[in-house]
Amino acid sequence: MDSMRDRFISTASRLLDEEPRLAVVLADISADGFAPAARAHPDRVINVGIREQLLVGAGAGMALAGMRPVVHTFASFLVERPFEQVKLDFGHQGVGGVLVSAGGSYDWPAGGFTHMAPGDVALLDTLDGWNVHVPGHPDEAEALLRDAVAGEGRVYVRLSLQANREARPVSGAGGFMPVREGRLGTVVAVGPMLDGVLAATEGLDLTVLYATTVRPFDAAGVRRAAGVTNAADVVIVEPYLAGTSAAAAGEALVDLPHRVLGLGVGRAELRRYGTMGEHLRAHGLDPAGLRERITGFLRL
Amino acid sequence: MTNTTAVPAHGRHAASAATPDFAGLPRLIALMTGDEKHAPAAHSTLDALWVLYDRVLRVTPDAVDDPGRDRFLLSKGHGPMAYYAVLAAHGFFDESLLPGFGSYDSPLGHHPDRLLVPGGEIGSGSLGHGLPIAVGTVLGLRAQGLTDPRVWVLIGDAELDEGSNHEAIAHAGPAGLEQLHTLVIDNASATHGWPGGIASRFTSAGWAAETVDGRDHEALYAAFTAPHPGRPLAVVARVEPKG
Numbered sequence: 001m002d003s004m005r006d007r008f009i010s011t012a013s014r015l016l017d018e019e020p021r022l023a024v025v026l027a028d029i030s031a032d033g034f035a036p037a038a039r040a041h042p043d044r045v046i047n048v049g050i051r052e053q054l055l056v057g058a059g060a061g062m063a064l065a066g067m068r069p070v071v072h073t074f075a076s077f078l079v080e081r082p083f084e085q086v087k088l089d090f091g092h093q094g095v096g097g098v099l100v101s102a103g104g105s106y107d108w109p110a111g112g113f114t115h116m117a118p119g120d121v122a123l124l125d126t127l128d129g130w131n132v133h134v135p136g137h138p139d140e141a142e143a144l145l146r147d148a149v150a151g152e153g154r155v156y157v158r159l160s161l162q163a164n165r166e167a168r169p170v171s172g173a174g175g176f177m178p179v180r181e182g183r184l185g186t187v188v189a190v191g192p193m194l195d196g197v198l199a200a201t202e203g204l205d206l207t208v209l210y211a212t213t214v215r216p217f218d219a220a221g222v223r224r225a226a227g228v229t230n231a232a233d234v235v236i237v238e239p240y241l242a243g244t245s246a247a248a249a250g251e252a253l254v255d256l257p258h259r260v261l262g263l264g265v266g267r268a269e270l271r272r273y274g275t276m277g278e279h280l281r282a283h284g285l286d287p288a289g290l291r292e293r294i295t296g297f298l299r300l
Numbered sequence: 301m302t303n304t305t306a307v308p309a310h311g312r313h314a315a316s317a318a319t320p321d322f323a324g325l326p327r328l329i330a331l332m333t334g335d336e337k338h339a340p341a342a343h344s345t346l347d348a349l350w351v352l353y354d355r356v357l358r359v360t361p362d363a364v365d366d367p368g369r370d371r372f373l374l375s376k377g378h379g380p381m382a383y384y385a386v387l388a389a390h391g392f393f394d395e396s397l398l399p400g401f402g403s404y405d406s407p408l409g410h411h412p413d414r415l416l417v418p419g420g421e422i423g424s425g426s427l428g429h430g431l432p433i434a435v436g437t438v439l440g441l442r443a444q445g446l447t448d449p450r451v452w453v454l455i456g457d458a459e460l461d462e463g464s465n466h467e468a469i470a471h472a473g474p475a476g477l478e479q480l481h482t483l484v485i486d487n488a489s490a491t492h493g494w495p496g497g498i499a500s501r502f503t504s505a506g507w508a509a510e511t512v513d514g515r516d517h518e519a520l521y522a523a524f525t526a527p528h529p530g531r532p533l534a535v536v537a538r539v540e541p542k543g
Contacts, residue, residue: 023443025436043443051467054432058468061436064421066367067443069436084426085464089433092423094415 004159005102007138009033011145012070012100016041021068022149027055029073029102056082056099060089063097068149075101075117075158079124090154091127097155098148104160105240105265106279109272118265122244124156125215131155131172132215134191134239139167140212147172156215162192162239162276168210175218176209178225185233185298186225188249190214193237193285200290204300214238214245219252232258235294237285241265261297263290320389322350322517328385331398332408343382344487344514344539345454351520352452352483353386361391364419368449371437373422375430376456376485377411384408384417392419428462431455431482435468438479450479457486457498466501472532473506480532481524482507485514488541502534514539 002010009030015022016037024034026047031038038045044067048054052073059071071078078101079086090097105118124130131153135141141159148155151172168177176188179198182205189197190211197208207225211218226232232253236245243262250260265283272282280286284293294300325346352372359369374383381401388395393407400406407416411425424430434453441449455465472480484498494501499509508528512519514537523535 020444023440043439046439048435048467048471051471053428053464054435054467054471057429057432057464058436058439058471061433061438062440062443063436064433065437065440065444065446067440069440085429085432088423088426088429092413093433 002138003161004135004138004141004163005030005161006033007142008072008100008102008145008157008159011142012149013037015146015149016044019068019149021066023059023062023067023069025055025059025062025069025071027052027073027077029077052077052082053085056085057089059097060085060093060095063090063095064093068152069097070100070149071097072100072102074103074115075120076103076115079120079156080117083123086124087127091129096152098145098157099155100145100157100159102159104158104162106276107161109274109276109279112273113269113271118241120240121156121158121214121238122241125244129154130215131213133157133172133213135159135170135212136164136191136194136210137167138163140170143170144172144212158191158240160192160239164192164195168212170212172213174213176211176221176225178207179210180206180208182206182208183230184300185229185231185235186222187294188222188234188236188245190236190238190245193239196280196285196287196290197237199287200294204295206294206298217245217248217252219248222249222252223256226253226256226258232256233298234258235261235263235297237290238262238264239285241267242283259297261293263293320354320391322354324389325350325382325385328388328395328398329381331395332381332384332401343379344456344485344542345376345379346382346386347515347517347539348454348483348485348520348537349382349386351517351524353390355521356524357452358450359419361419364392367444367446370449371421371434371451373424373430373434373437373451373453374412374420375422375424375434375453376427376459377424378456380408380410380412383412387417387419393417427456427459428464431465431468434480434482435472435477438472438477441479442477447479450481452481452483454483454485456489457484457494458489458491460484460494460498460501461490461492469502469505469507473502476506476530477532478528478530482532482534483524484534484536486536486538498536499534502532507532507534509534509536511536511538513537
């Protein structure tokens with residue numbers, strides 16, 4: 001199975017053949033993978049070198065000139081390091097573009113904290129007008145990427161090595177997808193957290209919603225699900241900073257007495273290397289950790 | 301040194317009844333500042349902006365959405381009165397907007413917003429954004445086969461402190477972005493100066509560069525129009541040190 005990042009490279013390379021307005025802007029990361037596309041489209045596959053302020057600014061400039069830019073590097077260097085370029089060069093200038101990150105929260109734990117970006121979605125969430133896709137499978141990444149490229153708006157696509165075993169039919173326009181229905185509460189699983197959530201809630205009388213597009217947040221879908229359970233108790237499990245969407249879930253339930261628990265990556269820096277599995281366990285995001293906290297919250 | 305300029309050949313927007321006139325700019329600026337005594341010398345960018353819009357840029361009020369237009373990006377968004385005055389003089393908007401400068405209902409802020417200023421190509425204010433955007437604009441034009449339009453970006457010598465500029469300079473030279481032009485207004489305001497000169501930052505990255513008197517319209521025009529095949533061009537326009 002290819003990774004989401006592999007699929008991004010193959011899909012974007014094909015789209016470059018089909019869509020003359022598309023441009024891919026890189027800062028060395030994934031440049032090897034895009035080498036054939038760069039040979040075929042030297043004016044539309046741009047590698048600016050290890051220069052992330054320029055990466056985002058130049059992508060925005062291409063959008064101002066009428067192109068549809070796809071701007072790509074690791075999440076920490078795409079959203080966090082050049083955050084003001086994201087805020088101003090796309091948002092304030094009022095142009096669209098697609099930011100595609102790799103690396104996620106801890107795709108390379110042995111690489112340490114400098115290459116971890118658990119705060120990327122929360123940071124982007126301070127800005128207006130960004131759609132945020134968090135695919136849970138390479139097939140979903142392809143579908144969401146195609147959708148993002150075909151649009152005109154500002155889109156963030158968060159790719160990770162963490163993935164579910166099976167793809168589900170997703171689209172950028174879709175709301176949260178019911179995967180299980182139950183009576184005692186609702187769990188929203190975001191992207192690659194789905195398999196862990198399904199394992200953690202096995203045998204429990206809970207509704208599970210699957211979310212691959214978290215901004216815009218499917219408030220109506222969460223409200224609908226929570227409205228038919230015995231209590232409007234909602235747990236949202238995200239593969240990035242815990243609580244990133246807790247406020248959005250609370251707003252969705254504002255007309256009901258409700259409780260919301262946001263699970264995800266903890267704020268404290270672990271200062272550990274190791275494997276993704278070890279980091280999931282450390283943050284309580286493995287099935288056992290999830291089950292303990294979900295059942296505790298729901299008093300099951 | 302001369303402040304006379306040739307009457308431009310390109311057409312004028314109907315809203316601009318009078319022929320644009322450099323001597324008329326202080327009156328327009330005074331509509332914003334309320335201070336007629338401020339000479340043009342108080343505005344470091346005024347002469348260079350005038351020469352660009354009057355004799356160099358191929359853009360008119362009717363062509364602000366034309367993909368083939370030249371683009372001028374004011375990166376140094378501080379002190380935009382000279383910019384607004386030049387745009388008004390050339391009919392991009394009516395001078396009746398000028399007295400509202402900075403007010404709640406005005407499209408003319410103390411930093412420009414491209415979505416509000418008719419003829420404005422970028423919003424600016426935070427330093428160091430214009431040159432990377434200009435690089436991308438050239439790349440975007442080139443990717444569409446639009447190799448004729450020129451892109452100009454104005455930065456200040458203190459703005460050059462921002463590292464983002466150096467990312468752009470270092471990329472644009474080796475990339476051979478001939479359509480890219482950077483105008484550096486040098487009023488010696490960078491805190492640590494630029495030992496070795498500003499132009500050398502560009503030439504060492506493969507740019508063509510010229511340093512001229514930023515008040516000399518003929519020298520500015522000559523520098524702005526100097527051929528620079530295969531390379532981007534930087535023009536450093538020196539003006540009086542910031543007081």
